[in-house]
Amino acid sequence: MGQVIAVVDDEVKIREMIQSYLHNEGFETVEAGDGVSAVHLIETHKVDLVLLDVMMPKMDGFQALREIRIIKRKIPVIMLTAKSEEIDKLLGLEMGADDYITKPFSMRELAARMRAVLRRTTPxxxxxxxxxxxxxxxxxxxxxxxxxxxxxxxxxxxxxxxxxxxxxxxxxxxxxxxxxxxxxxxxxxxxxxxxxxxxxxxxxxxxxxxxxxxxxxxxxxxxxxxxxxxxx
Missing domain, CATH: 1.10.10.10 (Winged helix-like DNA-binding domain superfamily/Winged helix DNA-binding domain)
Structure with missing residues (x-):
């Protein structure tokens, strides 16, 4: 079984696109469409890395990241954001994200950044x-x-x-x-x-x-x- 990636984004098409590509790259995926569901997903599933959108209903990505760090502090998290301002990127890092990637992004870049994070967080x-x-x-x-x-x-x-x-x-x-x-x-x-x-x-x-x-x-x-x- 491949590594399990949690794909968290409120846009169904984006989740489907990411999951399709990652499956072809040998990853397993689980998904959530909002921050509350994401936190529950991390509580109940074995996940190797989280792709976490910032702008989501019910609970935004920053608050979800806080909750995830309480539940499983060692799980690597990459923030997905449509915001390009430096302050938003730094805020995510300060809150414990391991990397960020700004939309729109290529699937190849996303996969490369995921593998880099997984390499550096693997014991x-x-x-x-x-x-x-x-x-x-x-x-x-x-x-x-x-x-x-x-x-x-x-x-x-x-x-x-x-x-x-x-x-x-x-x-x-x-x-x-x-x-x-x-x-x-x-x-x-x-x-x-x-x-x-x-x-x-x-x-x-x-x-x-x-x-x-x-x-x-x-x-x-x-x-x-x-x-x-x-x-x-």
């Missing part, structure tokens, strides 16, 4: 050390269960935030440029979306750092990118 893409536990100061990362704790408190990270943290924490002191981090975490197809990596890092800091404005672990190297280094 075996992480460069796992021989130890199952990666401990950096008060941060504990379980590389076999993909759970993160800070001061023994569990964190609710998205798949992209998790991979950014592991990438940085596995090589403390190494400086990653934004392009290097984008390529490592999100794939080279996203190297022109540098601002989105800043948004993901900002979200990660809010969860990992006690004082995100003065980070202990995830430091900005101005003009270059980011590095992991514990500040005592």
């Amino acid at each position: 075996d893409e992480i460069d796992v050390e021989s130890d199952e536990l990666l401990i950096r100061g008060e941060i504990e990362i379980n590389l076999s269960t993909y759970e993160v704790r800070v001061s023994d408190e569990p964190l609710n990270l998205t798949p992209t935030e998790y991979k950014i943290l592991v990438t940085l924490a596995q090589k403390p002191g190494r400086v990653y440029s934004r392009l290097q981090l984008m390529d490592s975490v999100m794939g080279e197809a996203f190297i022109n979306y540098e601002r989105s990596i800043d948004t993901h890092v900002s979200n990660l800091r809010k969860k990992v750092e006690k004082d995100p404005a003065h980070p202990r672990y995830i430091h900005t190297v101005y003009g270059i990118g980011y590095r992991f280094g514990e500040k005592k």
Whole structure:
């Protein structure tokens, strides 16, 4: 059985078009026509990735994303939006979406973006050390269960935030440029979306750092990118 994609859009023709193409590409699909139905779908079905429209009745895509992140925090989500404004795209990323794609889009582009998100959120893409536990100061990362704790408190990270943290924490002191981090975490197809990596890092800091404005672990190297280094 192929990977299961939840196609959530209030336009029947768009759902049918996406599902037909994805079936030909070897994916299984389930569908919903509004945000409320989408949340119920995620609760009751095994889903590997969600394609989530923003403008929907009953519950819009942003609110549905909030609910989905509560139910299944690790499931990758791609937002589908007719809005091209940067603020809408960044809002989706800040709320935990893994990517966004603006309508109208080609089916080939959609499939390529889906595969890129699935690759970077699949566990075996992480460069796992021989130890199952990666401990950096008060941060504990379980590389076999993909759970993160800070001061023994569990964190609710998205798949992209998790991979950014592991990438940085596995090589403390190494400086990653934004392009290097984008390529490592999100794939080279996203190297022109540098601002989105800043948004993901900002979200990660809010969860990992006690004082995100003065980070202990995830430091900005101005003009270059980011590095992991514990500040005592």
